[in-house]
Amino acid sequence: MAKMPDGPSLLLPLFPLPDTVLFPGMPLPLHIFEPRYRKMVEDVLGTQRTIGMTLLKPGWEEGYEGRPPIYSIGCSGVISQHERLEDGRYNIVLRAQSRFRVLEEHEGEPYRLATVETLTDGAGDAEALDGLRKRVLATIARAADGPKSLVLQGELPHELLVNALSQSLGLRPVEKQSLLDCHTLETRYTRLIEILEFHILEGPAGGSTAVH
Helix, strand or coil, rough: CCCCCCEEEEEEEEEEECCCCCCCCCEEEEEECCHHHHHHHHHHEEEECCEEEHHHHHHHHHCCCCCEEEECCEEEEEEEEEEEECCECCCCCCCCEEEEEEEEEECCCCEEEEEEEECCHHHHHHHHHHHHHHHHHHHHHCCCCCHCHHHCCCCHHHHHHHHHHHHEEECHHHHHHHHHCCCCCCHHHHHHHHHHHHHHHHHHHHCCEEEE
16 A cells, blocks of 8 residues: 655654554643653643653663664654643643654754654545444454453544544554554555454463453
8 A cells, every 4th residue: 555645754752652542633632751751741721732752662662761772753743732740740631643753863852853744644545444344343253252342432533433442452562663653554454453363372471452
């Protein structure tokens, strides 16, 4: 599937984590306690209120206080809610906007700053998407040992459904990253089915795929 054209570039503060992948349209509650990221929140609340979430690559522990390697594809999110605690920590909720690719990182702040280009998620053929929706829901039911483990309200739009499943299912961070890397909803559905089918073959030792 062809990659969608790149969008405009912008300067974005990065918040890299080892186990969290954000998908467009999804909410994400976060507790901010490190001093450098408290400053990041303070700075963005006075400006564009936007943060770029990225995933740290394996082996990040040794260089965590610095700038350990990150995956190049992330997702931006706007702070839709925030609470500043008495000791300076923050509770925030991000509402994800769009995927991006990191082009270049910059010095100048205790937190990480990068020039990023926005990426557009293509849809794909409507009939194919409908078929993939049915396949992914059926596969989840098999992987989670029964459809009662998944409750969906109404007929969700394809973008909302596949992104919600990609973020909510108990998958490994690197598996979620591979889903975020997909440039169309069709390829994200397909990749999600592949991951779930692998978990089924792997058995209980591979970990849960239950929605949470």
